[in-house]
Amino acid sequence: MVKIGFIVEGATEKIILDSEAFRSFLTKHQIHFVPNVIDAVGNGNLLPKNIGPFISRLTDQGATVIFVLTDLDEDQCITLTKQRLELPVNHFAIVSVKQIESWFLADSEAMSGFLNSPNFLFDNPESVKDPFAEIQKLRKEKVGRGIIDKKVLANLLVHKNSYSLERAANHPNCPSAKYFLAKLLEVAKR
Numbered sequence: 001m002v003k004i005g006f007i008v009e010g011a012t013e014k015i016i017l018d019s020e021a022f023r024s025f026l027t028k029h030q031i032h033f034v035p036n037v038i039d040a041v042g043n044g045n046l047l048p049k050n051i052g053p054f055i056s057r058l059t060d061q062g063a064t065v066i067f068v069l070t071d072l073d074e075d076q077c078i079t080l081t082k083q084r085l086e087l088p089v090n091h092f093a094i095v096s097v098k099q100i101e102s103w104f105l106a107d108s109e110a111m112s113g114f115l116n117s118p119n120f121l122f123d124n125p126e127s128v129k130d131p132f133a134e135i136q137k138l139r140k141e142k143v144g145r146g147i148i149d150k151k152v153l154a155n156l157l158v159h160k161n162s163y164s165l166e167r168a169a170n171h172p173n174c175p176s177a178k179y180f181l182a183k184l185l186e187v188a189k190r
Helices: 011-017 020-028 047-062 078-086 102-104 108-115 133-145 150-160 163-171 175-188
Strands: 003-008 065-071 094-095
Touching: 003 011, 003 047, 003 175, 011 150, 020 163, 047 065, 065 078, 065 175, 078 094, 078 150, 094 175, 102 108, 102 133, 102 150, 102 163, 108 133, 108 150, 108 163, 133 150, 163 175
Parallel strands: 003 065, 065 094
Antiparallel strands: none
């Protein structure tokens, strides 16, 4: 039986993977997982020397496959980001393009509530260089006040506006979210 463990770059990713919506997705698809998501507290901590102990913690809890969720940030390509991690065979790096906040822009329903803007649609969420800055700008324009913290943003979207990674993955221009869920489903069937 496959049991999946998760290591994430930061608080935003952890909030998403700890969410009721994501846990429901895992349960619905009968994906066994370690409930303890490890927050590496920054992509600088996602280096081979640090990943080993994280993987060990998860395998000690029964994980047979590890998913590492990180941002592309300023890296030139997803392949280079994955190579930098130097993950052992049968563990997977999932790279959000450009940053995880682009996945927020892809969930029109959650963003509509967050921005008090019915029928919100962001055409190309993964083409934005700084999706957090884009969300800040949109919030200022639509609501008249900003948001200054990524963790606060994640909590508001997940807990107050029912953010769904499934909805983000269904956006036609959010392939990294779609890839993440597809890879989870593929690995869980092994």
